[in-house]
Amino acid sequence: MAEHSSTPAVDLRGIRKSYGHLEVLHGVSLSARDGEVVSILGSSGSGKSTLLRCVNMLEVPDAGTVSVRGETIEVVRKAGHPSRPADMAQVNRVRAKAAMVFQSFNLWSHLTVLENLIEAPVHVQKRSRRECTAEAEALLERVGIAEKRHHYPAHLSGGQQQRAAIARALAMRPSIMLFDEPTSALDPELVGEVLKVIRNLADEGRTMLIVTHEMAFAREVSNRVVFLHRGVIEEEGVPQDLFANPRSDRLRQFLSREGSRASNSG
Amino acid sequence: MLDLPFLAQTLSTLAGGIPLTLQLTALSVAGGAVLAFGLALMRTSGSVLLDFPARFYIFAFRGTPLLVQIYIIYYGLSQFPALRQSFLWPFLREAYWCAALALALNTAAYSAEIIRGGLNSVGAGQIEAARAFGMSRVLAFRRIILPQAIRQMLPAYSNEIILMLKSTALASTITLMEVTGLAAKLISQSYRPVEVFVCAGVIYLALNFVVARIFAALQRAFSPETREAPAALPGTRIKADCHG
């Protein structure tokens, strides 16, 4: 049950991240309240995926703090060494609460769809197999691929795999969901079925952070939109404002570019 | 022209060496696999202290002839009185155990690289998903990396086993009468090297064939995802058909 408190569900403060000499995030702060859907937009190289991956510590920020549900993740930073989390047990706890959906689905190829869904709930959350299986079946039904439960990922289309991946994330009963460009790797005709599922989740009042290129979708589904450019937040606000009246030039350029691209692929 | 009785006789004599050939192969592969697994973990550990000795071991055993390794163990170790008095001596005195040991140490070096290749071949996305869902490194290794690595390793490993089968022939140089040892004896007795060679060759090729088929079956068993999709009857677990 989501707590409706003043503590943000996700709170990123002053996040900096470099790869070697290249600084990708220059002190970005972002927070999301319970039940909020925040879309993160930006061109390639803007650092949006990196920012998202800092939430569950798949990337460890070089400076700044990451707090999930009020719990700040401890990071060890030593000069000359890459930053790393202080306590992996804490990180794994957070990861079980903030489920992620990847651009390339990343379903485990040696397991069937059903096995993919129950793998983490059974082995990480230590729940009973029977309970997880029942829940998984219901989730598969919900995302519309129940008949594929005993198939292997290799036998599914891209859209089906991503829907399975979303179901897999849901099987963890997460309080927060992280989407890293969920439709970017899909053929255009398969994008719709996945967006439908995500929209459904947003309507439920889930807390979601979505990195995406799908402008129309972001506009429709988000409570708040953040535009990232070269590792800095250029603009932030309610979708209606941002899309209708972009204040910065770069956002304007970005919107027109993405807009024409969208209308071309129709 | 073809002396069939002689060929038949030769085949049956040589067949007497098959059990020893197979035993040596099995012992060395089993022992070698355990050591190889440890070496592969040392190589992929990321720590220089573990990586370097493993690399040196692999370099030394892959860079010297198996014959030298066998001779060092069988002839060389007897140079040390300390060893002669140890509890290991009853084993190390026997050609059988010396050969098995040398073969195992040798295959471990090659197998370690095969295992390492298998571990490295697991897609980064698979591992990332495992981490993102809260799996500890050990859990992710056990449930995600290892099963996938094993599938990837099977072809190369089957090759390695066939190579070990051939390598057991060197045991004949330290008095062991496996197939090649018997063949050498027969040749020097009968002066008919071509026929004996053909018979021995047939035996080795047959053994290779059997190993290859076993591994092909193993590969099919381990990769259900490459077989055809099951007919979709909800709730039923169907064993998919294997094609060839």
Added chain:
Amino acid sequence: MQYYQLMGFGPDGWGRDMLAATGMTVAVGVAGFIAGILLGLCGAAAKLSRFASLRMAAEIYTTVFRGVPDLLVIYLFYFGSSSAISAVASLFGAEGFVGAPAFLTGAVAIGVVSGAYQTQVFVGAVQALSKGEIEAARACGMPSFLLFRRIVLPQAIRFAIPGVGNVWQLVLKESALISVIGLVELMRQAQIGAGSTRQPFSFYLTAAALYLLITFVSGLGFRALEQRAMRGVRRAA
């Protein structure tokens, strides 16, 4: 006797003999290696030819000589040629067993076995060529022979180098087996020394170290060759 005295170049030292034997190892190895390359080229040509009978013959060659232990092949050639020579010699009144020359026999055995592996290497190298490049050349009207010489060969050589390097390492190890037919290469020399001084470990360890040295230097050489050959080729990321 101390190790350094044993292996030194003094009056009781075996150092000179061991080094000479190392030279013999390299010599028989190189001889066999060259023979193997020639056989490999023929084998590859046969495997890629239009004629099914040639392809089948090549297939049998590679299957047999990669599937059968090297030692057995050495016995085959040694006893085979010895039998033949003894038969001929008996015509001239000589009696008993006349051994075939160990160097020649060994080199031939190595050649035949490594040739089987080289065949696979060369076939793989030619097949690795992108069909597109060949098509482009044909589209320009390039005749077959020129196509082979200017387009296929240079690239195939480049692709073949790693495999050829591997086969050389195999050849080195196989050369040790020639000791069983009496050739005094490194292995045999170590045996002689071990028998004479009753210090097998010292001798075999030294032999191992010398093999390792040759392996290491050869490895460097082949890697350098590979790097030179791969200039200007963009590897897939």
